[in-house]
Amino acid sequence: MSDRAVRTLFSGSRTGIGYKVAFTVTFVVFTAAFVLPFLWLVIGAMKPAVELAQVPPTILPRTWNPGNYTEAWQLMDLGKYFLNTVVVVAGAWAVQLLVDVPAAYALSKLRPVLGNGVLALMLVTLMLPPATLLVPMYLTITDLPILGINLVNNPAAIWLPAAANAFNIYLLKRFFDQIPSELLDAARMDGAGPVTVLWRVVLPMARPILAVVSILSVVAAWKDFIWPLLVFSDPALQTLSVALQRFAPDTPINLLLAGLVLAALPMIAVFLAFQRHILAGLTAGSVKG
């Protein structure tokens, strides 16, 4: 905060005229590049369709139509698609935690024979670009091996592949590795089985990493497009992104824009609420410098 802060590339004063100019320019450019588009969208969504087609565009609507939002909601039946998305995202999140937490715990603390080999096989999948698995994954969900079930139009087609997430397991395992084994041994001496140890000892300590994994999985599931596009052939089951893309060509532009705002809001709200965790997840996602 003060001038005595850590020395960086420049050693100039942080209060001089040069700094003030640089700061102002950066502030204006950033606002124009990253805030203006959102403002332009939110305001544009309140213009009548005719006004949106006008050249040059008006800056503020001549007549404000906040009703566009409710109209868009009804016209595109967005409530249904929101609900579909919530089911997909919540399920993906829950299944990832249910599958990946015990797996990471086993690999970190129970250390079975061949555990490192299993971990390595999981981590190898991180090296594979997801796009290259699209076709065989799709064929797999249309006819699940052995079980012979068709998961097309079933949210499980998103939930289950989401659980095969080596990165989650890696993050969780690294965190569990830091929990002293003495603590777990003590609980075990008191007669706690592995499930109790996981539930009562490990998970309460792992809250920060659970928050990171939760947010990563929720954001990823909400943003995903190509896989839900393939999985839900029934329009009634589609997620918000897939539905919006389907509606785009035939929807009046002002209502489409209103729909975009509504679709953007939940993630923006999540970001504002969990900023700290999301940014922590970002650096957990990269490698330390």
Next chain:
Amino acid sequence: MSSSTLLRPAGAPAPDASRRPGRAPGRLRRRIVENLTAYGFLCAALLCFALFSWYPIVRGVLLAFQQVNFITDPVWVGWDNFELLFKDPLFWDAWRNTLLFTGLALVFGFFVPFLIAVLLNELRHAKGYFRLVVYLPVMLPPVVAALLWKWFYDPGPGLFNSLLRAVGIDGPHWLDDSSTSLLSLVLVATWSNLGSATLIYLAALQTIPGELYEAAELDGANVVQRMRHVTIPQTRFVLLVLLLLQVVATMQIFTEPYIMTGGGPDDSTVTVLLLLYRYAFVYNDFGTASALSTLLLLVLSVFSFAYLRVTRKAEA
């Protein structure tokens, strides 16, 4: 087989062994129980990985050499799928477009975030605001960003050309012109994603000890020299890792061309993944689509291996 005992923390007692050193069968039984418990915890994950990662990997490569119609058994066709691909002029267009996209995306998506991060690291005010707004687009679902920018790009009432018109420039036709269409997609993708790279760089820059800059300055190094000899070497690892990750990510570009241009105009935005999508889900030719994804995999595995080696070295 003894890994479970070998890996026991040094201080932790091995109760069975210390109590009854001679009773091997008891120890064995205990170890079997321990392993069964561990694999009990692992089984859901193993099943998910087997079904949705490991099996599809193998199957994807096999499919590349097969013809499938889902009525009769798949037929082994050798290199036919690949030959078909090589004869498709779109195949070469798709690779050219994808490489061009990746190249342009690196110019913007790799250098710009670094410069932004260096700049933000210098500023002492409104840091929270900058960090917040640069990351906002990252939270936007890609479909929303693509549809939003499609509207911005509209040559008539669109935001960009309106701004250009205000300063007296006749703007380009963006998505409707094959000379600017790919660049237009790069700009959206960059705007959407640069926030995460910026913040990762920023975190890396903040770990650089100030004494290094001080020492360089005392030695008479100017700003450019300090950048070259302090900033870049100190963040080299993060720069390299993000470079590799970005190559792998941008070569899988799909959502933007699918929604904004559908591959046009004149196939100028057909990317490898868009072509793959067409082969598989429009023509239902899963064999040829798999041949294409196998080729993509081969190309990208170079970068994946590089990434693996870089990060391994750093961990060691």
